[in-house]
Amino acid sequence: MVVRVSGERNSWWPSPFGSDDQLGMLNHVTDATRAAALRLVRSGRMYDLGRVLDADVPAFSGRYFRQTLVTTAHHANGGGLGANRVNWITEQIAGTQQIGTHLDALSHLQIGDRGYNGWTVAELAGTTGVTRLGVEAVPQIVTRGWLVDVAPLGAGELIGIPNIDPAPGDAVLFHTGWGAHWDDAETYLAGEPGPGRDLARWLAGRGVALTGCDTWSYGPVPAEDPDRPFEVPQLLNAHHGVFIVENLDTSELARDGVREFALIVTHPKLRGATGAWTSPIALV
Secondary structure (H helix, E strand, O other): OOOOOOOOOOOOOHHHHOOOOOHHHHHOOOHHHHHHHHOOOOOOEEEEOOOOOOOOOOOOOOEEEEEEEEOOOOOOOOOOOOOEEEOOOOEEEOOOOOOOOOOOOOOOOOOOEEOOOHHHHHHHEEEOOEEOOHHHHOOEEEEEEEEEOOOOOOOOOOOOOOOOOOOOOOEEEEEEEEHHOOOHHHHHOOEEEEEEHHHHHHHHOOOOEEEEOOOOOOOEEEOOOOOOHHHHHHHHHHOOEEEEEEEEOOHHHHHOOOOEEEEEOOOOOOOOEEEEEEOOOOOO
16 A cells, blocks of 8 residues: 655645545444434435436536437347247447436546545546546445525525534535526526535535535536636545535425435446446435
């Protein structure tokens, strides 16, 4: 194991969880905290926080989703294979995981050429994906979730410190109302409200493992400082190892006044990917 110690001012590595750590604040999630989160479930009601993914969803510049059907054996076999005429349909998908409802891995954002735990872009980037901090290193997540309802907010508006008491390893999600623009991609992508730098520091200071919004990124757009775009997710990702989920659908949770719940976030374990599509669920 190579121990990396920074000589830079205002450095953030090595991580307090160890110089080779890839889990960040998810280190706070344990068997005990998972069991405690599941004890919050009383009625068994489930809320699906994920959005339907297709080629028309709002997408940041350069990102896309394409799906086509694959020509299969039945086309050449007269409508079926064998005496039982078995038929099947399959699809082929091309696109980026950084679209739709998705979980960012800690390899997604850097400050200059340094990411979480001080890994450089040269150390992270391989030919077919990242060699460290890929989404395959992220465990499936079961933890206590909090919903902070601050809707409605407009583009660039900041979320203040919420009146909640999260424990290390918890998830804090924000309902801004911006998700109501989901079907209007031009408006949805034109900006967004979100947590500012003070709230990001508060979340990290409380040991929050996961956070997310009903927005396409995380943090206000336009940014607090126009010369420092996307600084909030950058600091959470690279400095503190806090994971972020984007494009959540929190509307039903907010409508029903749910504020505390068991959150389950599962994702495909794609080696070397900087994120993964997910459909988180909240159980109450």
